[in-house]
Amino acid sequence: MQIQIPNHAIPVSFEKAMERYDQGKKILATLADENGVYGAHAYSKDWTNLDKRTKEFKQYKEQGRWFLLSQ
Numbered sequence: 080m081q082i083q084i085p086n087h088a089i090p091v092s093f094e095k096a097m098e099r100y101d102q103g104k105k106i107l108a109t110l111a112d113e114n115g116v117y118g119a120h121a122y123s124k125d126w127t128n129l130d131k132r133t134k135e136f137k138q139y140k141e142q143g144r145w146f147l148l149s150q
Contacts, residue, residue, distance in 0.1 A: 082115070084109060084116065084119075085107075085148065087148070088107055088146035089146060089150070090144060090145070090146055091145050091146065092145065093140055093145050095147075096145035096146070096147065100122060100123075100124065100129065101124075103123075103125075104123075104149045105122070105148035105149040106121070106122050106123075106145060107145070107147075108121075108139035108140075108144070108145055108146075109139075109143055109146070110139065110143050118139075118143075120135070120139060121148060
């Protein structure tokens with residue numbers, strides 16, 4: 080099963096994603112290789128699920144693509 084990025088997702092930089100997250104917006108981070116997207120995680124302040132200390136978050140920060148899910 081391949082992970083699909085929503086059609087309404089807007090690609091942004093990591094810095095812009097964090098700025099919008101701080102404003103209460105939903106963001107998406109993805110990891111991909113030549114075979115397609117193999118990892119994805121959505122973050123929202125409403126869900127309180129962003130912990131910048133985790134290994135997973137650091138991997139998304141360093142290697143991932145970031146998207147806005149809400150404007």
